[in-house]
Amino acid sequence: MFSIENFVANERTDEGGVRQMVLNSEDFSGGGGHWDAGLRRPYRDERGKVWVDVTVGHEVVKDQYNQPVTNAQGQPRMKAIYDPQLVSDRTRKDLPVLNVNNATVLSKDQWIMLDTAVLTSARKRLRLWSDMRAANTFGGFDGMATPILEFERLQDSGEAVVDMDGLSDGRNHAPKFDLQGQPLPITHSDFWLSSRFLATSRRRAGAAQDTIRAEMSARRVAETIEQTALGTLAGTKYGAGGNYDGITVATVFGLTNHGDRITKTDMTAPSGSNGTTVLSEWLTVRELLYAQNFFGPYNVYVSTNYDQSLDDEFKTNSDRSLRERLLMIEGVNSITRLDYLTTDDSVLFVQLGDEIQAINGMEITTVQWESEGGMRLNFKVMGIQVPRIRSTFVNTSTTGPAIATTLKAPICHATTS
Numbered sequence: 001m002f003s004i005e006n007f008v009a010n011e012r013t014d015e016g017g018v019r020q021m022v023l024n025s026e027d028f029s030g031g032g033g034h035w036d037a038g039l040r041r042p043y044r045d046e047r048g049k050v051w052v053d054v055t056v057g058h059e060v061v062k063d064q065y066n067q068p069v070t071n072a073q074g075q076p077r078m079k080a081i082y083d084p085q086l087v088s089d090r091t092r093k094d095l096p097v098l099n100v101n102n103a104t105v106l107s108k109d110q111w112i113m114l115d116t117a118v119l120t121s122a123r124k125r126l127r128l129w130s131d132m133r134a135a136n137t138f139g140g141f142d143g144m145a146t147p148i149l150e151f152e153r154l155q156d157s158g159e160a161v162v163d164m165d166g167l168s169d170g171r172n173h174a175p176k177f178d179l180q181g182q183p184l185p186i187t188h189s190d191f192w193l194s195s196r197f198l199a200t201s202r203r204r205a206g207a208a209q210d211t212i213r214a215e216m217s218a219r220r221v222a223e224t225i226e227q228t229a230l231g232t233l234a235g236t237k238y239g240a241g242g243n244y245d246g247i248t249v250a251t252v253f254g255l256t257n258h259g260d261r262i263t264k265t266d267m268t269a270p271s272g273s274n275g276t277t278v279l280s281e282w283l284t285v286r287e288l289l290y291a292q293n294f295f296g297p298y299n300v301y302v303s304t305n306y307d308q309s310l311d312d313e314f315k316t317n318s319d320r321s322l323r324e325r326l327l328m329i330e331g332v333n334s335i336t337r338l339d340y341l342t343t344d345d346s347v348l349f350v351q352l353g354d355e356i357q358a359i360n361g362m363e364i365t366t367v368q369w370e371s372e373g374g375m376r377l378n379f380k381v382m383g384i385q386v387p388r389i390r391s392t393f394v395n396t397s398t399t400g401p402a403i404a405t406t407l408k409a410p411i412c413h414a415t416t417s
Helices: 087-092 108-123 127-135 195-203 212-230 275-291 304-310 322-326
Strands: 050-060 078-086 137-139 148-154 177-183 187-194 262-264 298-302 332-337 347-350 356-371 376-389 392-394 406-408 411-414
Touching: 050 087, 078 087, 108 212, 108 356, 127 212, 127 332, 127 356, 127 376, 177 376, 187 195, 187 212, 195 376, 212 356, 212 376, 262 275, 275 298, 275 322, 275 347, 275 411, 298 304, 304 322, 304 332, 322 332
Parallel strands: 137 356, 262 411, 298 332
Antiparallel strands: 050 078, 148 177, 187 376, 298 347, 347 411, 356 376, 392 406
16 A cells, blocks of 8 residues: 655745655555655657556576576676556555656657667676676665665685694684674766757657757766765765774775775886886786785776777787787786876776675666756666775784785775885
């Protein structure tokens, strides 16, 4: 049954219109409502009837052989299950709907064209984020209803003892827990179309829809997600928490601004003629990660000025490029240029896996609402996608058992200064 708790009241906007936040009262997760973007994406069919695609569950993505598709960690990829429902039927059943003007509702084909433009434009910019998602994605929850994720860090709590009868007392040590918070901000960009523009486009049957504004918004969202993951854009802070290892508020950290990353600041810039020096320094970076018990494999990301030198000869009269030689280093999976890593001849060795997650609270999607008495159709391209880098307590002792007390993240950020 629909109740007021399942529907948040209209909110007056700065433009003079009304913004409605619609929840789906038919909660597939069992108890309470969930925020459903599909209810903010009404579309007309060829007969002029208005529909919405309601999320009714999730299922595992299957490949062409009907086998589950998984990420690098073996976790199955999930997709939403949609149930097309008439807006008129939902109104009759007292289920939440947007107040829509049929004249400004997009057709199904227009939504498909808009979504294609948004996703295609976004994916071009998500090189680092795509790798993170392929390696380890955490999702399948209602990101709109979850402003922060909390998790505990656990210190190694003891040691193994070797004897002949199993009676020796081991060293008992109370494990150290601390609570960490991961904010889940919404990354979004808005655009709008006038009702006259929509009316004109419908008269031009078969004409291509202008999606440039959607593409621009998608690029802005994608660029922000990528830069946040990289750490070249400061992450969102949310609320206040306990003072654990200097972290006083829940903050989104990226690869280059995480406080527990490993650093090296005396790298030599590649010149096209110093391949052996670059190779030696990359091996040193790998040893720094080895010393903290991060044994790979590694994705290596380089700044924009690295490409030309990487594709030059490794050394004079060599039959290999510097890139080919560096890829022969054990544990190096790939070498990728990042568009937003632009300073200090940076090199990032990253061990993607358990400690680095791509949090996917909401796929990049587009929602709409009306304002100005229905004369303006507003769109928001939005997603809840942030990195979660979890430091681990590392035991670096080489002389015997010891309690792990050092916090490190599986990242080495190497620069020339």
